[in-house]
Amino acid sequence: MQTTQLDPSLSNALAAARSPGLTLVIGTKNLSSWSMRAWVAMTAFGIPFQEVRVELDKPDTANRICSYSACGRVPVLLAGEITIWDSLAIVEYLAEQFPEQHLWPQDVAARAMARSICAEMHCGFTDLRNAMPMNISASLPGKGRTNGAQADIGRISEIWEECLSRFGHHQFLFGDFSIADAYFAPVVSRFRTYGVSLAPALDAYCQRVLAHPAVARWVTEALAETQAAPHADAAD
Numbered sequence: 001m002q003t004t005q006l007d008p009s010l011s012n013a014l015a016a017a018r019s020p021g022l023t024l025v026i027g028t029k030n031l032s033s034w035s036m037r038a039w040v041a042m043t044a045f046g047i048p049f050q051e052v053r054v055e056l057d058k059p060d061t062a063n064r065i066c067s068y069s070a071c072g073r074v075p076v077l078l079a080g081e082i083t084i085w086d087s088l089a090i091v092e093y094l095a096e097q098f099p100e101q102h103l104w105p106q107d108v109a110a111r112a113m114a115r116s117i118c119a120e121m122h123c124g125f126t127d128l129r130n131a132m133p134m135n136i137s138a139s140l141p142g143k144g145r146t147n148g149a150q151a152d153i154g155r156i157s158e159i160w161e162e163c164l165s166r167f168g169h170h171q172f173l174f175g176d177f178s179i180a181d182a183y184f185a186p187v188v189s190r191f192r193t194y195g196v197s198l199a200p201a202l203d204a205y206c207q208r209v210l211a212h213p214a215v216a217r218w219v220t221e222a223l224a225e226t227q228a229a230p231h232a233d234a235a236d
Helices: 008-017 033-044 061-066 086-098 108-123 126-131 146-167 178-192 199-211 213-225
Strands: 023-026 048-052 075-079 082-084
Touching: 023 033, 033 086, 033 178, 033 213, 075 086, 082 086, 082 213, 086 178, 108 146, 108 178, 108 213, 126 146, 146 178, 146 199, 178 199, 199 213
Parallel strands: 023 048
Antiparallel strands: 023 075, 075 082
C-alpha cells in the first residue's frame, strides 16, 4: 500500500490553521519532567503554541497554576475553550488533532506498545521519581540508588531494549521520533544527571534523544534558567 507524505510546509500550515491560540502552561524547565513531555512532543512535531512558564517552588506558584487549571499541576494545554491538564491527555489530544503528523507510530502493534509504555511511565516508576528527581543542571552521579530506583532502572532498560530491537531499528524507540520518546526524555535526563550506567545500545539511544532538536532546546533553556540560581531538587 502506498502512503502519501505531506510536504513539510503544507503540514506546518495545516497545523497552524488548526491550532489557533494553543497555549501550553509549563513549570520550570530544569525541574518539571511532566511539562517536558508535552513541550517536547509539540516542539518536535512543529505544532505551534504559546508558552507560559510558571516558576516552581515560589509562594505564588500554586495560585498561578490554579488560574489555568483547578487541578493545580502542570502542564496544562489551553485550546480555545478546552482545558487539558494531564500530559498523557494532552498528547492524545494532539495526536487526534494532527493525525498527519504521526505522533504515534503508524504500525498497529508498535502503536499499541507505545501507548502501553507511556501509560506505564505515566503511572509507575515512583521510586525512580522520588530518589532521582529531574534536575537537568545538576551532576549527582551515584546518588539516589535505592533498591526501588534500581528496579525501575532495570524495567526501563527492558522496555527500551524490546522497543529498539522490535520496532526501533536502533534509532528511536519506534523508528521515527514519537510521543514515546518524548515521554521517556525526562528519564534520559535523569540518567545523565545521576550517572546511570547503561548497556552500549541504550546509552547510544540516550545520546540520540539528547541530540534531538526539541530535547536539546529544552535542555539549553533549562540550563539558562539556572545560571543565576543554585541547584534545587524537586519532585515530579
